[in-house]
Amino acid sequence: MKTNLYTHFQTWNTDSVGIFDYQKAFVVQTNLNTDLDDNYYCKPQYNNSIDKYDSHSMISKAESFLFRARKNRNNNYEIMNILKKNMKKTKENISKLDNKLWFVIKPENEGVFENNNKLYNLHENDIIKFGRKKYEIIKLNIPSNQSMILENDSLDSINKKYGPIFDISLNPNQFCNKIIKPKNFNMQDVIIENKCISDEKKYNIDPEKNKKSIMSNSISDDKSSSSSEGYNPEKDCRICFISNSTKDNPKLKLCNCHTYIHYNCLKMFLKNRIILSENPNGNVISYTSDKFNCEVCEEPFPLKFRIKYKDNEIKEYCLIDGLDLPDDTNYLILESLTYVKEKKNLKNIFVIKLTDDEVTFGRHEKNDMVDSDITISRYHARIKFNPESGEVNIISKGKYGVLVLIKNSIKMNNDEKVYLQVGKSFVTLEQSEINNGEKGNDEIKKIKEDDDS
Numbered sequence: 001m002k003t004n005l006y007t008h009f010q011t012w013n014t015d016s017v018g019i020f021d022y023q024k025a026f027v028v029q030t031n032l033n034t035d036l037d038d039n040y041y042c043k044p045q046y047n048n049s050i051d052k053y054d055s056h057s058m059i060s061k062a063e064s065f066l067f068r069a070r071k072n073r074n075n076n077y078e079i080m081n082i083l084k085k086n087m088k089k090t091k092e093n094i095s096k097l098d099n100k101l102w103f104v105i106k107p108e109n110e111g112v113f114e115n116n117n118k119l120y121n122l123h124e125n126d127i128i129k130f131g132r133k134k135y136e137i138i139k140l141n142i143p144s145n146q147s148m149i150l151e152n153d154s155l156d157s158i159n160k161k162y163g164p165i166f167d168i169s170l171n172p173n174q175f176c177n178k179i180i181k182p183k184n185f186n187m188q189d190v191i192i193e194n195k196c197i198s199d200e201k202k203y204n205i206d207p208e209k210n211k212k213s214i215m216s217n218s219i220s221d222d223k224s225s226s227s228s229e230g231y232n233p234e235k236d237c238r239i240c241f242i243s244n245s246t247k248d249n250p251k252l253k254l255c256n257c258h259t260y261i262h263y264n265c266l267k268m269f270l271k272n273r274i275i276l277s278e279n280p281n282g283n284v285i286s287y288t289s290d291k292f293n294c295e296v297c298e299e300p301f302p303l304k305f306r307i308k309y310k311d312n313e314i315k316e317y318c319l320i321d322g323l324d325l326p327d328d329t330n331y332l333i334l335e336s337l338t339y340v341k342e343k344k345n346l347k348n349i350f351v352i353k354l355t356d357d358e359v360t361f362g363r364h365e366k367n368d369m370v371d372s373d374i375t376i377s378r379y380h381a382r383i384k385f386n387p388e389s390g391e392v393n394i395i396s397k398g399k400y401g402v403l404v405l406i407k408n409s410i411k412m413n414n415d416e417k418v419y420l421q422v423g424k425s426f427v428t429l430e431q432s433e434i435n436n437g438e439k440g441n442d443e444i445k446k447i448k449e450d451d452d453s
Helices: 091-099 155-162 187-198 207-216 263-271 441-452
Strands: 002-011 028-034 038-043 051-053 064-071 077-080 101-104 127-130 133-141 274-278 284-289 304-308 314-318 331-336 347-353 359-362 381-386 391-396 402-405 409-411 416-422 425-434
Touching (some): 155 409
Antiparallel strands (some): 002 028, 038 064, 064 077, 101 402, 284 347, 304 314, 331 347, 359 381, 381 391
């Protein structure tokens, strides 16, 4: 018997900024079926329909490539997402994820998601999409569940094996590899002086006079501190005017500017922009910053990054202190990734203690986690933790849904529907075995009716 794959596409005919309204009726509908071993689904140019190709040469004629469906040795189809690994966490790479394949979390009380047998458990480094806003699980700590091994090749096990897609290691030109620590150098003195520099109007401090005061606190030669000729942008930190650096306080170039900035100086600079809050239940700590970016070039700063030094030592750094909870605590950390046009540098970070109580997410201020983006519903989703199994699930309630990025592939099973989203298209897939290798028009019509109901 042959295995056939049936796909039903619903595509918005307008710009949807990477979201799909599941309650919208005015969409372009496309039905495709195949029994070929390898298939490429693409969006043609100048229209919103979807075409299926069986060769690489045809893909170049399409506007965009959506996904690939290929049979494995067991004659089951695998739905493959083409995704690069070790990408830099830049605005451009984050935006490109909109046109990749996402798994749709089944909304509550939504009849269109019938016969959906695919469930999903969250893992570290998963990327979740609420409306148009993307979040990454940068930390998932469940001590009681560390030894659990997923035996089957389900979507969540594949995503766990794949690991992170973003590389947070700095290039050699982004940090000063030459560590210089002068005698009698006390970074605490510099931090105290920095507070005066950052608030020079309040304390009526002369920056040039203050700079000389800092220089006098360290005994070093021209190679280890600012020269008497003044600030040197090729060597000195642009906040404290000192060129010294250590592994605990390296000099960095995290934006498009050509000047250095000390790690501790940058943390102190960003700390004044961060609003810290806690929900009434005490199980969610929120860090919100309206400008987590360079004031000069406006390039967003990475929250976490790694540095590999010449002696092969690798150190990890975080620009916000206090995110990690005790090791024996069940918790996860969500970091916002999307820089939308009107709020391009808004940063939300949620530290969530996983307990028996569900945690709510949405636009309304009564939620445990609040994101004011217009594509997020008032009560968009709930995060639920099962202490016995150690599983963390998301329950979708929002109009624009909750999605999880598919990092590799999904294995189809017979008589099972899988719901995906790619770009502006909502996709329903179903695999089945039939004797004649063809499915009648009545059966294809029934799939469409089930999806529209």
